[in-house]
Amino acid sequence: MANTIVSIVPVPAMVANDGSEKSTVSATVQTDGSPAQAGVNVIWDITGGDGPSSSTTDDTGVAKIEVTAKDGVATITVKASTTDDLTGKTTLITTYVPLKAPVVLNASDEDGWTLDHYDIEFGVQAEIPYYNNVKVDQEVTFYWGDAWSTSLFVTEDNLPPYILEIPAAFTVNGEYDVYYDVRDNAGNPPVSSSHLAITVDDEGSLTPVLVMPQVAEADPYINMSDVADGVSVLVNYPSMAEGDAISLYWVAYDSQGRKIEAACDTQQYDVIADQKSVTFTIEQTKFYPNGMGYEGYAEVYYTVLPAGATAKQLSETCRCLVDTVPA
Secondary structure, eight states: OOEEEEEEEEESSEEETTSOSOEEEEEEEEETTEEOOTTOEEEEEEESEEOOSEEEOOTTSEEEEEEEEOTTOSEEEEEEEOSSOSSOEEEEEEEEOOBOOOEETTOOGGGTSEEOHHHHHHOOEEEEOOOTTOOTTOEEEEEETTTEEEEEEOBTTBOSOEEEEOOGGGOSSEEEEEEEEEEOTTOOOOEEBOOEEEEEOOOOOOOOOBOOOBOTTOSSEEETTTTTTOEEEEEOOTTOOTTOEEEEEEEEEETTSOBOGGGOEEEEEEOOTTOOOEEEEEOGGGGSGGGOOOEEEEEEEEEEEOTTOSSOEEBOOEEEEEEOSOO
């Protein structure tokens, strides 16, 4: 019995040239003219891209792989063959230069583009940056995987960057292909950004094991004079070591316990060699949300992903009273 490649199809047939977007390539195999059974091995030869060197057919006689571009290539050549059919079939995947990638708050290459419980609890924000060739009347559509999308139009009074709040209903555990595309009003094909593979991994709250951050200005109130140059937050846990990834959270509430989104802040820092403490600064603007002071409090805490570890640690929470309302 001879296993022969009868077709090869890439979807999509064009991907970003920075390796951030995948094309699923399918090869259909026949055995002596009939659909192949599951388990037939297909050999893949990829030039200009990355992907597996082999895969096997499913119950329909189709073998699939995912292919990404090597950085900067113009085309990717993909060949599928079998030991019975060394000639096989070949297809081309073209590439394009993507727009600048979106930014997802608290997700980075250092943490594997992962959002944890405290990132989700703080609130997930995404930013569409100022991209190349911004023009009025363009339609910009942001995609949070298949779960959620939103569109807006570029106007003279509404230019990028755009800050988006991701609804909590769409930040459940899972993987999300995050990107945006831009359409003009002439009906041309949309231009896409680089893609981010964001993972939401909310394993619930942790038991605090690290010392709380220190806020010297909270004595006990942080008032108008205290915030003039920003408010310092000192983090100095005993086990601090080079490569530790620290995420600081400053969560603001009014006197009724309602969260004030515009007064919240989160910052990240990677510890360098011989460092024993880290000082974060909460800018003055965070104490005047929407241009006005507020009376309430802030809860301040941090998480640490120790160098080489996979599990984060949580600090105790420091509660600071805030009153920046003019007398």
